Amino acid sequence: MLGGGLLGLEAAKALLDLGLETHVVEFAPRLMPRQIDDTGSAVLAHKLSQLGITVHTGKNTKKIAGNGKLEGLEFTDNTSLDIEMLVISAGIRPRDELAKSCGLHVHVKGGIVVDNHLRTNDESIFAIGEAAVHNNMVYGLVAPGYEMADIVVNQILGEAAKQFTGFDMSTKLKLIGVDVASFGDPFGETAGSIPIAFQDKHNGVYKRINISHDGKYLLGGILIGDASQFNIFHQMVANKMPLPAQPETLIIGSPGKNEEGAGVKSLPETAQICSCENVSKGDLICQITEHGAISVDDLKKKTKACTGCGGCTPMVNDILKTTLESLGHKIKKTLCEHFEFSRQELFDIIKVKGIKTYDALLNSVGKGDGCEVCKPAVASLLASIWNELIAEQDTIQDTNDRYLANIQRGGTYSVVPRIAGGEITPAKLMAIGRIAQKYGLYTKITGGQRIDMFGARMDQLPEIWEELILEGFESGHAYGKALRTIKSCVGSTWCRYGVQDSVSFAIFIEDRYKGLRAPHKIKGAVSGCIRECAEAQSKDFGVIATEKGWNLYVCGNGGARPQHAKLFASDVDTETCVKLIDRFLMFYIKTADPLTRTATWLNKMEGGLDYLRDVVINDSLGICESLEVEMKELIANYHCEWKKVVENPQLRSRYKHFINDDEPDSTIAFVEMRDQKIPVDWNKRNI
Amino acid sequence: MDHLPTNNPNSLKQLSEMDLLNDLSQPYHGVKTWFRAARVQDFPENGGACVRYKDLQIAVFNFTRRNEWYACQNLCPHKMQMVLSRGMIGSHQGEPKIACPFHKKTFSLKTGECLNAEECTIMVYPVRIEDGYVHIGLTG
Numbered sequence A: 001m002l003g004g005g006l007l008g009l010e011a012a013k014a015l016l017d018l019g020l021e022t023h024v025v026e027f028a029p030r031l032m033p034r035q036i037d038d039t040g041s042a043v044l045a046h047k048l049s050q051l052g053i054t055v056h057t058g059k060n061t062k063k064i065a066g067n068g069k070l071e072g073l074e075f076t077d078n079t080s081l082d083i084e085m086l087v088i089s090a091g092i093r094p095r096d097e098l099a100k101s102c103g104l105h106v107h108v109k110g111g112i113v114v115d116n117h118l119r120t121n122d123e124s125i126f127a128i129g130e131a132a133v134h135n136n137m138v139y140g141l142v143a144p145g146y147e148m149a150d151i152v153v154n155q156i157l158g159e160a161a162k163q164f165t166g167f168d169m170s171t172k173l174k175l176i177g178v179d180v181a182s183f184g185d186p187f188g189e190t191a192g193s194i195p196i197a198f199q200d201k202h203n204g205v206y207k208r209i210n211i212s213h214d215g216k217y218l219l220g221g222i223l224i225g226d227a228s229q230f231n232i233f234h235q236m237v238a239n240k241m242p243l244p245a246q247p248e249t250l251i252i253g254s255p256g257k258n259e260e261g262a263g264v265k266s267l268p269e270t271a272q273i274c275s276c277e278n279v280s281k282g283d284l285i286c287q288i289t290e291h292g293a294i295s296v297d298d299l300k301k302k303t304k305a306c307t308g309c310g311g312c313t314p315m316v317n318d319i320l321k322t323t324l325e326s327l328g329h330k331i332k333k334t335l336c337e338h339f340e341f342s343r344q345e346l347f348d349i350i351k352v353k354g355i356k357t358y359d360a361l362l363n364s365v366g367k368g369d370g371c372e373v374c375k376p377a378v379a380s381l382l383a384s385i386w387n388e389l390i391a392e393q394d395t396i397q398d399t400n401d402r403y404l405a406n407i408q409r410g411g412t413y414s415v416v417p418r419i420a421g422g423e424i425t426p427a428k429l430m431a432i433g434r435i436a437q438k439y440g441l442y443t444k445i446t447g448g449q450r451i452d453m454f455g456a457r458m459d460q461l462p463e464i465w466e467e468l469i470l471e472g473f474e475s476g477h478a479y480g481k482a483l484r485t486i487k488s489c490v491g492s493t494w495c496r497y498g499v500q501d502s503v504s505f506a507i508f509i510e511d512r513y514k515g516l517r518a519p520h521k522i523k524g525a526v527s528g529c530i531r532e533c534a535e536a537q538s539k540d541f542g543v544i545a546t547e548k549g550w551n552l553y554v555c556g557n558g559g560a561r562p563q564h565a566k567l568f569a570s571d572v573d574t575e576t577c578v579k580l581i582d583r584f585l586m587f588y589i590k591t592a593d594p595l596t597r598t599a600t601w602l603n604k605m606e607g608g609l610d611y612l613r614d615v616v617i618n619d620s621l622g623i624c625e626s627l628e629v630e631m632k633e634l635i636a637n638y639h640c641e642w643k644k645v646v647e648n649p650q651l652r653s654r655y656k657h658f659i660n661d662d663e664p665d666s667t668i669a670f671v672e673m674r675d676q677k678i679p680v681d682w683n684k685r686n687i
Numbered sequence B: 001m002d003h004l005p006t007n008n009p010n011s012l013k014q015l016s017e018m019d020l021l022n023d024l025s026q027p028y029h030g031v032k033t034w035f036r037a038a039r040v041q042d043f044p045e046n047g048g049a050c051v052r053y054k055d056l057q058i059a060v061f062n063f064t065r066r067n068e069w070y071a072c073q074n075l076c077p078h079k080m081q082m083v084l085s086r087g088m089i090g091s092h093q094g095e096p097k098i099a100c101p102f103h104k105k106t107f108s109l110k111t112g113e114c115l116n117a118e119e120c121t122i123m124v125y126p127v128r129i130e131d132g133y134v135h136i137g138l139t140g
């Protein structure tokens, strides 16, 4: 990549994404010399090197070597670089041939010279956009071009026109996976300006702001590594908004606080939000208050905001939210553009109307063709309500549910048979080993006390399952938003501390709820005594043995936001414990939003744990009996999905990569690691 | 053999009503070959399947509800995965789209443009139904 400016770096990232070894050669001593300073450039270069892009600054290219075929670049410092492909992005060269031949003045470096009225030396000819040179400068951005067009049109119409006196060149780098922004006067060239800078080497963050000598206004600055404040800073400069008493708090700030949302409120109505399409805050608010816009899409259509570079989308979102809130709008929770209902409302509709298919639901209460949000959500509802074979409506399922296996990097699948409670006989262990070896699968023990076999091609899945089923295994539903595993410790069967038989109880529960579909995956555990070796308090429901019976915990979570399960009932007997779990799970399935784990569901529940206890234990809503009946029906309707597929030639025939050819996908490739196979790196595939 | 290309010189003249349903702005501009891929009933309803043409993998989608067909490259440009045919189809403001099963990037099936991220635009191909077979228009 010859040229380390804005476009050069975006292109470099694209080259890297194509799997190419990428170098950036820049003539100036730093990257993006028009936008950022030396420190900023160093931080950026470090970030790029972490991505795999090598940066060469201060390199003057003297020759592009090769004859007919590119070989390398030679530099004036007598070094060279071997290359096979060269992309040049080294500045703007306006097409001024026509202008030149008409006798218009052109700049020595190219471009038609214009004055503050954007007139050329022929007073009836204007020049705008990238073709024009104003004050020795070509503006290589869309916004100044629009501004110029505005000024010229007003002159032609004979209306009072502003003069063009230069333009704010604030920019944000979008593609590269590294935030880079520069706004206002980035280098502090304004007389008397004071720079304040903050650098976090560890995280590759550099922030610099330049403030006016009296400390009142922000003049400009540079943001590397974290440009989340770009929009608001840019607005502060453009609107001369007063700085806080301690301007340094702007860049050191307290993390986690949503400054953007608070920020838009303090902006004046005239603040330009979308610079590509010149849309002000007032324009957006007017669309919301006067013309009934209620979504970002509405605003896009009516004002064209967000349709250019998209950088203003977060601010437009915030303005929409704060304005709607100020109007007292309650934002209705709907699934997506195809259904104007929440998941809970759809649950009732499906149940009451007896709807069995996605298409029937869409026909009766939806619109359009559906999407990747509502299809799996409705699929999960249908499965939770009727527990019929999901393979019958395969194309509304997420790919894992469609092929009843977990898609993995590279496009192959992993296979997880159920091993209830984590208990397995040596013979079954050997069967898994034999089958995995036969199909060359990578094996690993999962966090849920079972064995995952990776690297199966789609066309191999039915054969693998046929063999597993012959050995007595069933689907483990690892692919579904469904009950996963009930983890257990050995409890009183082997452990010297155990007070109850935790393994038997775990296996009983896992068999009871296997195949149960829910808004999200569900995990459980049973520990044989207070020492809690099965970590039951980190599960959606956990049971811990006591001298007198069981303690039941609910709504715990591991994962991204760990949360301990809450004690729900103490010293209950086995039968009561199962009844409470039945009701609890069914209530969750009926009322939670899609993809909400039990912990989040409880956190958002009005009345919290007390309310949940009231409903599930004290039957305050009078629904416990029906919850139990519904659960019983689901359990009675259980089937091993893989057994159905293996036995049904028509379902089996779907497991082919090509519809018109029996060959498998030839682009799948593996490499070896510790005597097993793993898929080749993302991007490095030979396609 | 089902999957050999058909080079029917008359095929352009035989456009039936059905073919025009796809409403591409320049439906068959530059098409040199209409590749006969597979029978209509081989494809899932309201879903997709992958078609092989020489070394090319093409994802073909049957929008049964709209009685329309679309085709695009099978490779998802996000992480270079050969999976788009296994994604879920749908619409965005009426525009037919496909969602990659890996990270749910969505692409318009009319223009190939990425609708919810900044991935590059993918190749789309015209599709025609003739004699119960799905044909894909190729320019090469």
Ligand SMILES: Cc1cc2nc3c(=O)[nH]c(=O)nc-3n(C[C@H](O)[C@H](O)[C@H](O)COP(=O)(O)OP(=O)(O)OC[C@H]3O[C@@H](n4cnc5c(N)ncnc54)[C@H](O)[C@@H]3O)c2cc1C
Pocket (backbone or CB within 6 Å): A007, A095, A098, A128, A129, A130, A131, A139, A140, A141, A142, A143, A145, A309
């Ligand atoms: C890869 C890339 C990414 C960019 N990204 C951004 C971005 O994210 N944000 C941003 O603000 N800017 C961006 N820019 C810059 C922006 O695209 C330009 O500043 C803008 O398009 C200039 O508009 P223009 O109308 O002056 O020139 P152009 O868009 O180049 O239009 C000039 C037109 O005049 C025609 N023409 C030339 N000579 C003649 C002739 N003799 N007779 C008739 N017609 C003629 C040309 O064919 C062309 O259609 C980017 C530029 C590139 C190359």
Ligand code: SF4
Pocket (backbone or CB within 6 Å): A489, A490, A491, A492, A495, A496, A497, A498, A499, A502, A527, A528, A529, A530, A531, A532, A533, A534
């Ligand atoms: S939880 Fe108690 S019973 Fe279970 S293994 Fe630990 S100490 Fe033993």
Ligand code: SF4
Pocket (backbone or CB within 6 Å): none
């Ligand atoms: S923690 Fe992340 S990388 Fe590991 S399995 Fe889960 S999703 Fe994948």
Ligand code: FES
Pocket (backbone or CB within 6 Å): B076, B077, B078, B079, B080, B081, B100, B101, B102, B103, B104, B105
């Ligand atoms: S690979 Fe398609 S979205 Fe990531």
